[in-house]
Amino acid sequence: MTVTRPLRIAPSILSADFARLGAEVQAIAEAGADYIHVDVMDGHFVPNISFGAPVMNAVRGATDKIFDVHLMIAPTDPYLSDFAKGGADIITVHAEAGPHLHRSLQAIRALGKKAGVALNPATPVSAIEHVIDDCDLVLVMSVNPGFGGQSFIPESLNKIAQARALIGGRDIDLEVDGGVTADNARAIVQAGANVLVAGSAIYAGNDPTTYAERIRTIRHAATGMVV
Ligand SMILES: O=C(CO)[C@H](O)[C@H](O)COP(=O)(O)O
Numbered sequence: 001m002t003v004t005r006p007l008r009i010a011p012s013i014l015s016a017d018f019a020r021l022g023a024e025v026q027a028i029a030e031a032g033a034d035y036i037h038v039d040v041m042d043g044h045f046v047p048n049i050s051f052g053a054p055v056m057n058a059v060r061g062a063t064d065k066i067f068d069v070h071l072m073i074a075p076t077d078p079y080l081s082d083f084a085k086g087g088a089d090i091i092t093v094h095a096e097a098g099p100h101l102h103r104s105l106q107a108i109r110a111l112g113k114k115a116g117v118a119l120n121p122a123t124p125v126s127a128i129e130h131v132i133d134d135c136d137l138v139l140v141m142s143v144n145p146g147f148g149g150q151s152f153i154p155e156s157l158n159k160i161a162q163a164r165a166l167i168g169g170r171d172i173d174l175e176v177d178g179g180v181t182a183d184n185a186r187a188i189v190q191a192g193a194n195v196l197v198a199g200s201a202i203y204a205g206n207d208p209t210t211y212a213e214r215i216r217t218i219r220h221a222a223t224g225m226v227v
């Protein structure tokens with residue numbers, strides 16, 4: 001029998017108001033986020049630059065929720081300890097970011113953190129077959145990484161199902177990131193995911209009074225609850 005971990009909603013602070021980042025992290029945590037998704041981009045692995053470990057560390061004190069750090073950087077290994085010391089709980093590296101994925105995953109666990117591996121849309125699930133027991137989280141990218149606000153790639157649903165089959169009964173989160181909304185959340189969860197990242201769908205308008213309702217709407221849609 002396949003055991004799926006509990007549903008988690010992980011707002012991406014990439015879509016937050018950076019001028020008020022600490023307050024935005026606190027607001028999203030109080031609004032019901034399960035994980036805080038932190039997108040780190042280097043302008044090399046992806047065509048955009050966001051922020052690094054010092055900025056993440058500066059807002060770490062805003063909540064004690066799990067910091068789910070998505071590294072879109074290459075190389076990754078020289079920076080892992082900065083993110084671990086800076087307060088990351090889960091550190092996810094891309095399978096495409098370097099030739100030694102197994103070493104990177106082991107390095108994250110040696111730092112006492114949960115190790116995640118992310119797959120770009122063009123990378124097959126088979127790329128992580130031989131490291132699946134070294135992972136605590138698998139992240140299926142449902143857009144090409146680099147920017148918030150893109151549309152969900154429909155083929156991702158097949159890939160999520162393949163990743164779920166690979167994970168089987170292991171205690172591993174299956175996360176989906178990119179273009180997640182209340183409209184596709186149910187299909188994503190039915191395909192086998194349990195962690196939904198959403199940036200623009202939650203932070204739209206940067207109005208904290210709407211965050212709890214946006215998170216609740218996605219959570220209810222994902223569970224098939226009629227509201
Ligand atoms: O990793 C990312 C982009 O590379 C972001 O987490 C993702 O795009 C979230 O934003 P949105 O929900 O607006 O698509």
Ligand SMILES: [Fe+2]
Nearest residue numbers: 012039070177
């Ligand atoms: Fe992300």
